Every structure is written in C-alpha cells, then in structure tokens.
Amino acid sequence: MSDALVSAVLQQLTTIIYEEVEQEVKLLTGMGKEIKRLKGNLESIHALLDDAEERQMKERSIKIWLESLKEVCYDMEDVLDEWNTALLKLQLDESDQKNFSFFKGKVCCPFFSCLCCGQVGHRCGIALKIKDINERLDGIAKNKDNYHLTPRDVRQPRRVESTSFTEVSNLHGRDEDKKNLIDSLLCGNSDEGESGVKTISIVGMGGIGKTALAQLVYNDGAFMAHFDEKIWVCVTEVFDLSCVAKAIFMALEIPNNASNIDPDSAPLQKLLEEICKFIEGKKFFLVLDDVWNDGSESWESLNQAFKPAAPGSRILVTTRKDTVAKTMKSFRVFPLEQLSEDVCWKILGQEAFVGRGEEQCKNLEDIGKRIAQKCGGLPLAAKTIGSMLRFKKTREEWAIILSSEIWKLKLEGIFAPLLLSYLDLPSAVRRCFSYCSTFRKGVKIGRESLIRQWMAQGYLNSSENAEMEIIGDEYFECLVARSFFQDFQILEDGSIWTFKIHDIVLDFARFLMGDEFVLKEVHPEDNLRIELSSEKTHHLSVILAENACFPTSLVGAEKLRSLSIFKSDYAEEGFPEELGKLMHLKLLDLSGSRLKILPKAICRLCNLQSLLLQRCFLLERLPGKIGKLVNLRYLITTGSYALTYYPKGIGRLTSLRKLLGIVVCCDHNDDKKFSLGDLENLCHLRFLGLRVQGRQIDTNEARRARLQSKMYLKDLNLDGPWDSEIEKDEVFEVLSPPSHTDVTFGGNRIRPGAPPSSTGSLYD
Known part of the structure; x- marks a missing residue:
C-alpha cells in the first residue's frame, strides 16, 4: 500500500513540474526546487517498497520506517488539498460576481495558478510545509540504506474474466x-x-x-x-x-x-x-x-x-x-471442525489448476499438497492460496510460496495465507483492497459503488492515458480472481453487480489499515462527542444504535478522507460543527439518515467527490450553495422522496458523472429550483436519473439541456407525473438523448443503448 501511495504523490509532483515548464511560470521562490528534491527522494525509495512491505511483518524497524514514509506522503497530499482548497475559495468568490461562468472550464492545476492567487502569505505557508516535509523525507531516504532492501519487479494486474470463478470449492468435505x-x-x-x-x-x-x-x-x-x-x-x-x-x-x-x-x-x-x-x-x-x-x-x-x-x-x-x-x-x-489435508488439497487444486494441462498438474501436485498442509484445515485459506497459485506458472514459483517466511509469522489463523496473496498483488490493487476495510460486515456492496469510491480517493489515477473506470474494473476483477470477494449477484450479461466480503477477509483488511480506519458505535447514553485518538485516521464509519443521535462534536478528524454514517436518526442541530472543516474529505455517505435539512457546512467541502443521500426519507432540502462543491462527481438521492426541492446551483457542478434521484422542473425555467435547462453545462454526465415536475415540457428548456450533445451519457432514467399533458414520446423526442444512451421511462426500458458513433470513450 505504501508503494501505491508513493506512486500517487509522485504523479502529482510530476504534473506540477510539467505545468511549470509547459506554461513557463515560476513557482514561489525555491518551491520548484523543493518539489523536484521531494520527487527525487520518493523515486529513490519507490523500487524498494515491495520488499519492505513483506519484511515489515517480521522486522519492526522496517514497519516503523514504512509508517513514517506513509505519514509524509499523506501530509504531502494534505498540502496539495490545502492549496487547491484555497485556490477554489478564491475562484468561487470571484465567480459569485460572474454568475459562476468560471466553472464552464476546468479547474486548473493548483500550483500552476499560484501566481494568480494574490495570497502571498498563504503561499509562503505552503512552501514552509513542503520544506518541512522534504527534511523529514531526507531522513527517511537516508535510513533506507540501513535495511538492505532489494528492488523488485513491478507487478501489473492481469485482466481476467471474473464470471469464470465459482464458489463451489467452499462446499467440499x-x-x-x-x-x-x-x-x-x-x-x-x-x-x-x-x-x-x-x-x-x-x-x-x-x-x-x-x-x-x-x-x-x-x-x-x-x-x-x-x-x-x-x-x-x-x-x-x-x-x-x-x-x-x-x-x-x-x-x-x-x-x-x-x-x-x-x-x-x-x-x-x-x-x-x-x-x-x-x-x-x-x-x-x-x-x-x-x-x-x-x-x-x-x-x-x-x-x-x-x-x-x-x-x-x-x-x-x-x-x-x-x-x-x-x-x-x-x-x-x-x-465445526477443520477439514482434512486431502480436502484442503482438493479445494486448493481446483482453484490453482484452472487452465492447466494434465502434465503440468502432475508436475505441481506434490508441492501443491505440501502447501495445502499449511492451510490449517480452513477452506477459505485453501481457496485463497489456490487462487493465487493459478497465476504462478512454474514449479519454482510454487516453491517460493511453500518456503515463504510468512507461514511462520504469529498471525491470526487465516491471516498468513491472506497476507501471501495480498503481497502478491500489484501495489495499486493492494491499496484498493485495503480501502475495503471501510465497509460493514455482512452487507452487499455494489461493484460500481466500490469503483466510484476508489476514484474519489484518487486510487485509480494512471500515468498512462487510461480511463479510470476501466482501470477500476481491472482492479476489481483482479481481487475477484484472488477470492477476496464472494457471494456475487450476476447480471444477464454475466457481469458482477453486487458482492460481499467474507468477515475474515474484512478483518484482514482492517488489520492492514491499522489506525487509518476507525469504526465507532454510538449509543443513546454516550457522550455527544467523538474524539479520534490517532492523527493517522483517514476513514471513519459511525454506526448509530437505535435512538442514538450523531455527536455534536467531532475532534481530531481533520485528516479524514471518508465519513460514513449508518442507521442515523439525528437532527440538523445535532450535526458536528467541525464538518465544514474537513478539507480533505472525498466521500460523505449519509444514506438512510433522518436528516430533514442538509447542513450548510457541507458546502465548504471543496474537495468532496461523492455525496450519497440515498433513502433519506425525511430529507426536505439541500443547501442553496451546493454549487460550491465544484469537485463533486457523484450526487445520489434515490429513495429520498421528501426531497422535492433541488437548488439551481446543481447546474454549476460541471464535474458530475452521476446524478440520480433529482427532481427537475420541466415546464419553465425556475429562478431558484433546478430546471431541465440547468443540465446545460453538465457535459461529463454518465448516469442521469430525473424525477420530472410539471404538466408540460417547455421546449426551450429541453433544448437548453443539450442532452443530444452529452456523448458520455450512458444511462438516462426519467420518472414523474406522466399525466395526459405529458406524453412519453413527446419527452423522448424533445430531449433527444444520444443514440448510444439507455433510456428508461417510469421503470420501463424503452430503448437499449448502442455503441456510440463517435470514437470518444464513455468513461473518463
């Protein structure tokens, strides 16, 4: 996971340096030099991280060294967020006077625009933070020589067909x-x-x-x-x-x-x-x-x-x-007792021998049985190791697994085989797997939802010009192939729609995350204050017991990247004031809450990418200044039927990819309510779900929506009061969505999508 974090920071630093050269703009005196120095230190460490990740389990000094490195990288990400937030606030103030015309374009690189900000004092503060980070990183880079770390080859995810993997191996014996x-x-x-x-x-x-x-x-x-x-x-x-x-x-x-x-x-x-x-x-x-x-x-x-x-x-x-x-x-x-070694071998072999010839299977059988002995009679361990061995082609590779020192570590029953499989993943996929620790045990997880959250956290950025959703699909299939996911719900086309994570696998992910993820349970009698004990916490899930209210104070949460609240029944006045200060928050999930009004403080979360408000049955209103969330990519309010008023500011959220459950005024351009024509500048939409309000379609509003020009639009779902004055055919004809868009009216699919005629991708 450290490798993936270092890679993400390196990519951002490379972008900053490129922008400086390309635009011939000098950064604040000395800052460019500091950034290049920081990049050089990270590059010198990068190739050694796979070896360090494995050895940290038995060498505490390396574990401490890696923790220091992760802390520095997270701090650098925080500095970038801080700079970008300051820039966005300045631009928002300016754009308020220009009817938000600024947001028709793309937000520029945070460092490239630093000379335009006019905030010299703030820029100096940023420069000092970067210098401090560099000094810490100098020491970390120097200490790496003490551990005699060995460079490893970079592993890439292998594209696999996830539907070819079954779960019958769990049933043997x-x-x-x-x-x-x-x-x-x-x-x-x-x-x-x-x-x-x-x-x-x-x-x-x-x-x-x-x-x-x-x-x-x-x-x-x-x-x-x-x-x-x-x-x-x-x-x-x-x-x-x-x-x-x-x-x-x-x-x-x-x-x-x-x-x-x-x-x-x-x-x-x-x-x-x-x-x-x-x-x-x-x-x-x-x-x-x-x-x-x-x-x-x-x-x-x-x-x-x-x-x-x-x-x-x-x-x-x-x-x-x-x-x-x-x-x-x-x-x-x-x-229930452990399985015999023979049954463990049967499970392991069934997974490991997929796609192999008879001669190759015979050549590997003896060493495979010895590996099965190490699975401790646990079917999940045998299946996980077998799934990993499927990608090991030679006897020598199998021998490395058999003789691994990880088997000797004093870990919880099944953690050793899970760790072996985890360390064999590409570093970027490891980080994505670790993030799964934030989900609750026993719940169904949507494939698309998981990939969306990876995107929001910045885990799917690529130095290559690859689409993030496609990268996310490859990472997901990689984890399916390694048996980290189970209990799949399969669609007609054979793709996975939902899945679950075995409790032990989830425990293992939380073991990897350590203090970075915290799960809090709140009861009615608890103090109305949540205090995080570690500055390393980046993900917080709060589960509210029956009749419990969300605490009014949230202390030590400044570095949170995600906040999810489950089974909530709090009122607006009970929401923590600190919410608006969570500058680094990328995901806020309030689904199922009993909020009536969404707190205004949410509008200060400039870096927020996902706002999930599904099944908020009492929610009546969104804040009027929601248009300030210019980085928001996903706004989902499906099932929140009391929410009949949506502010016009949603039309300013030009980064939106998914907009679902939104009530839209279709018969006129309302001064305050979100109207059909306000879709005009939402050019990146992939999924759009609208509840239409009004007794007729205003053709001028329909034209202003410019749906026909939204070439990325994959799915359009329309619902509403389809009375005699609004004919579905009329709506379809007036809106004129692209030919490749799936269209659904009132729950009935009326036109399946076709491949887009343009060469553009349906994804980022």
Whole structure:
C-alpha cells in the first residue's frame, strides 16, 4: 500500500513540474526546487517498497520506517488539498460576481495558478510545509540504506474474466456435516408434543466454512419442504435488533394488503408485531448468519415474536462465540471442525489448476499438497492460496510460496495465507483492497459503488492515458480472481453487480489499515462527542444504535478522507460543527439518515467527490450553495422522496458523472429550483436519473439541456407525473438523448443503448 501511495504523490509532483515548464511560470521562490528534491527522494525509495512491505511483518524497524514514509506522503497530499482548497475559495468568490461562468472550464492545476492567487502569505505557508516535509523525507531516504532492501519487479494486474470463478470449492468435505446438521434440525420435528421454536448453533473459527454449511442446508429442497417460510438474515458486526427485524420482515414478503407499514421507518415494536402476526401457525426456518452479540435482552425480544409459530420451527445460528450459543438457549451446538489435508488439497487444486494441462498438474501436485498442509484445515485459506497459485506458472514459483517466511509469522489463523496473496498483488490493487476495510460486515456492496469510491480517493489515477473506470474494473476483477470477494449477484450479461466480503477477509483488511480506519458505535447514553485518538485516521464509519443521535462534536478528524454514517436518526442541530472543516474529505455517505435539512457546512467541502443521500426519507432540502462543491462527481438521492426541492446551483457542478434521484422542473425555467435547462453545462454526465415536475415540457428548456450533445451519457432514467399533458414520446423526442444512451421511462426500458458513433470513450 505504501508503494501505491508513493506512486500517487509522485504523479502529482510530476504534473506540477510539467505545468511549470509547459506554461513557463515560476513557482514561489525555491518551491520548484523543493518539489523536484521531494520527487527525487520518493523515486529513490519507490523500487524498494515491495520488499519492505513483506519484511515489515517480521522486522519492526522496517514497519516503523514504512509508517513514517506513509505519514509524509499523506501530509504531502494534505498540502496539495490545502492549496487547491484555497485556490477554489478564491475562484468561487470571484465567480459569485460572474454568475459562476468560471466553472464552464476546468479547474486548473493548483500550483500552476499560484501566481494568480494574490495570497502571498498563504503561499509562503505552503512552501514552509513542503520544506518541512522534504527534511523529514531526507531522513527517511537516508535510513533506507540501513535495511538492505532489494528492488523488485513491478507487478501489473492481469485482466481476467471474473464470471469464470465459482464458489463451489467452499462446499467440499461437508457432506457428512450437512447430513448430521439436517438430522439435528429435524430431530423432534413433529406437530405433536413440541412447543416453542428451537435453536441450533454452528460454532467454529473464522474461515472454517460455517456460512457455507448453512447455505448447503438452506438450499436443500428436500429439507426445506418441511417449512412454510424460509428466511436468511446476515447479522452485521454491530448488532441492531431493528435491522434484524426489518430483514426478517422483508424476507417474509408480507403482502401489502396484510401490512401497511414501511419497514424502513417503522418502529421496532411494530415490526415485531407484524412478524408475530404473519408467522402465526406457520412453520418457519430462520438462519441468523455470523452472530456476535451475546446480550440476552435483545434475543429475548426477538424470541417473543416467534412464539405463535407452528411446532417444528427452527432457528439456525452461525457464530464464532460459544457464549452466543448459550445466550440463544440453543438446544444443540454443532461444532465445526477443520477439514482434512486431502480436502484442503482438493479445494486448493481446483482453484490453482484452472487452465492447466494434465502434465503440468502432475508436475505441481506434490508441492501443491505440501502447501495445502499449511492451510490449517480452513477452506477459505485453501481457496485463497489456490487462487493465487493459478497465476504462478512454474514449479519454482510454487516453491517460493511453500518456503515463504510468512507461514511462520504469529498471525491470526487465516491471516498468513491472506497476507501471501495480498503481497502478491500489484501495489495499486493492494491499496484498493485495503480501502475495503471501510465497509460493514455482512452487507452487499455494489461493484460500481466500490469503483466510484476508489476514484474519489484518487486510487485509480494512471500515468498512462487510461480511463479510470476501466482501470477500476481491472482492479476489481483482479481481487475477484484472488477470492477476496464472494457471494456475487450476476447480471444477464454475466457481469458482477453486487458482492460481499467474507468477515475474515474484512478483518484482514482492517488489520492492514491499522489506525487509518476507525469504526465507532454510538449509543443513546454516550457522550455527544467523538474524539479520534490517532492523527493517522483517514476513514471513519459511525454506526448509530437505535435512538442514538450523531455527536455534536467531532475532534481530531481533520485528516479524514471518508465519513460514513449508518442507521442515523439525528437532527440538523445535532450535526458536528467541525464538518465544514474537513478539507480533505472525498466521500460523505449519509444514506438512510433522518436528516430533514442538509447542513450548510457541507458546502465548504471543496474537495468532496461523492455525496450519497440515498433513502433519506425525511430529507426536505439541500443547501442553496451546493454549487460550491465544484469537485463533486457523484450526487445520489434515490429513495429520498421528501426531497422535492433541488437548488439551481446543481447546474454549476460541471464535474458530475452521476446524478440520480433529482427532481427537475420541466415546464419553465425556475429562478431558484433546478430546471431541465440547468443540465446545460453538465457535459461529463454518465448516469442521469430525473424525477420530472410539471404538466408540460417547455421546449426551450429541453433544448437548453443539450442532452443530444452529452456523448458520455450512458444511462438516462426519467420518472414523474406522466399525466395526459405529458406524453412519453413527446419527452423522448424533445430531449433527444444520444443514440448510444439507455433510456428508461417510469421503470420501463424503452430503448437499449448502442455503441456510440463517435470514437470518444464513455468513461473518463
């Protein structure tokens, strides 16, 4: 990951130097020299980082050296952000007087425009910070000679077909376990003489295959024929009974005429009452996957809702903790043991031998079996190592894996094989994988969403003239090929739409990130203050328990790059004042919050690239000065139906790539509301979703929108009050989107997109 961070800073420094030469503009006295010196130091370190990344696990001095290097690189990124922010604020002040005409062009290089700023004092402060960073880097560069680091060849991601990889290898060796578990679940399963719902718990260490075994049972048709209803709930790491109740409610698919409640906004008690009513007299099978919470009070509330169920109903729990099985009063505990070495070899070989001939497989079999022995009977370890060995062509390469010192490290059970696979990744892909630590356990993750977040963090920049989305796809497929992702939802064209990350893999990503990622859980009784103890924290996820409000104070968060808030129910006055000072924030995710008004402080986040406001059911208004977020690429408000007013300033966000769920006035050019014609300068849009307001289409507004000239537009989704005065054909004809654009009206796809006639790419 250090390698990727150094590469990103080097690229920015190269751009600065190039701009200085190309434009014949001198930087502040001495600054150009300092930048070139900094670039030279980083280049001298760069080639040694792969060796350092591996050796840091057993040599603490190298780990400390790498931490110092990462800190310097992050500080340099912060300086660049600080300069760019100061420049943007100055330009925003000027553009306020020119109706934001400045933003029809591209924001220029922050250092190239330094002479235009007229902020000599601020520029001197920037110069001093760069000089200080250089002095620190001088010492780091000098110390590298103490560690006798060896340069390594740079690895590039291999393009793979992600759909060719299956997950069946997790199922080997569990036939007997499946039979015994089903027998246990059906034991006493009769309508006579049995009362209450019985619980069985599968207990075992991480990566041993608890979820895979539960899936085997859940998908067994003969077994499931015993039940009227089946429900699968993945319990997230921070237990929230409301979330579990909502998941059960939705899995039961209760008809609308049987319940008029909205599960997203209904209180817990109401959800439990509806579940209780629906399952009365029915025999159900419920799987609660990956339970950590062993507090008895929450489970007792849930059990009360299941009392009216028919005899023979069962709950199957998977957990790493024996105490959970006791808390849930399991009438039987099913301990899951490690697999045999032979089964581990079968899993490993199935992954490693993809695409190899019979002779080559025979040549590698003996060494492969010895590697399988090191997997400790854990199917996830065998699959991960097998996925890595697929890309090792020779016996010598396999021997290097067998003899690696990493096997000897004192790491958590499966971390050694994961670390081997991680270190074998190209450095840029490593950084992208580590970022996955910011996601919650057990949740579905959208492929496009992940790539969008990588882009926002600057992980997909390339010295080559390659499109960022395409680079992101290659990195994603690389991680799929190495079995870091699982549980794929596949689209008709064979591509992956959503996926999950195994809990152990997520634990491993967080182990790599250390203090850079922090997960905070907030309860109603907690102090209304979050204080980050480490200046190294760059990513913060806050999970609000039921009835908890977001703290009014956020201390030590100045270096945050991403802030995500889950299950929030705070009001505007409870939002931290420090929010507007998070200069380096690239992603702000408030999806699912109960905010009514988005805080004005958000408009000061000049470097923000993603603002996610999905399913904010109470949100009524966005701040009028949202047009100041000139670097914003993604504004998504789908599902926020109370948000009927969108400010006109959105039309100034010329960096937007994705604009979804936006209400647009179509029958006139409103002075304050976002109107159809305000799409005029949003030339980089790839995805556009509009809720149309008005009883007719103003043709002048439609022409001003200039959709036909938006050659990057890949998907157009229109929804609204399609009454008799607005014909869909008329809308389509007047707007005239490009021929390659997928068009959807009111949820119905009316025109599939075609390849664009121009030679331009659909991507950046």
